[in-house]
Amino acid sequence: MKEYKLLVIGAGAAGVTAAVAAARAGADRICLVDRDSCIGGVLNQCKHSGFGVGYYGEEMSGTEYAKRLDDMLTQAIDGGADIELRLGTMVTKITENRHAFLASQGCYEEVAFEKCLLASGCRETTLQSLCVAGTRPEGIYTAGEAQKMLNIYSRDVGDDIVILGTGDIGQIMARHYLDEGKNVIAMIEKSDAAGGMERNRRNIIEKYDIPVVLRSTIVEVFGDSHITAVKVRNLDSGEENIIECSTLITAMGLIPERDILDWDEKKQLPDWLTMCGNCDYVHDIVDSVSLQAERLGVTLAK
């Protein structure tokens, strides 16, 4: 059985930065694993700019930031860093006796490790978490799915779009769609003000004059094979309105991805396990992920 000093799960900004920092600080036998076929995680689907000012001192797109990570990792490995990169490999479980189970095409392997850095990012809250009546026709996507369809697979999502949630990801998708000539009919928000970073509210909701329906939520979805409308309810007055649409994008927040842990999360984490990046808590800005990862990587090398 292979034995690693440090197993890093996830090769997004958190995992790559931490693995390189640990190697530079003297750690060897590092294994960096990602289920995707390339490194960078969520950055690969972010074509918009607004990344990197706090860490690299210059503004770039998410995909350019991912390229920086790739270059940094390649340089480190070429320079002798003892990092084994295993892409296309899913860690299915880690156990309390410090074993991990790695699944890749045609192969299922058990490995042992001394320390583990969980850098598995986060997942999106879906419509299933709300009590929404009606069927589940085609045309309903999370913002992350919609972003991948647009930026990676070049697939159309429809023309008349309602977005549930006004956080940063929902706003970024709204801007993408408006730039594509689509109709963003409304953004629905349960709070009494739009969410997200101030710079996004200014540059997206205000600049594009997007209608935001506050103190409201979606209570019903209409459509047989494809969505045709949603019913929106005001949380204070109970007044309901039907909005016709061809697409519903849900942007209701992110949840740290820790399902891989084989034990009760409320139990104190063992001293060999560290969490980093969006799997620790949801970071608005990638620079904050990189800074945390660099610090933790150095600590883990000790």
Ligand SMILES: Cc1cc2nc3c(=O)[nH]c(=O)nc-3n(C[C@H](O)[C@H](O)[C@H](O)COP(=O)(O)OP(=O)(O)OC[C@H]3O[C@@H](n4cnc5c(N)ncnc54)[C@H](O)[C@@H]3O)c2cc1C
């Ligand atoms: C739509 C969107 C817009 C954003 N806009 C900005 C912006 O404008 N400016 C900015 O600074 N920041 C922005 N961010 C935030 C920033 O991109 C993220 O906070 C940061 O990239 C997260 O890095 P991470 O490494 O924690 O997670 P991720 O990038 O999600 O990486 C996690 C990795 O773990 C892998 N993984 C998960 N589970 C397993 C497993 N069991 N086995 C193997 N691999 C696994 C995944 O495949 C993934 O590659 C945005 C984020 C999103 C989603």
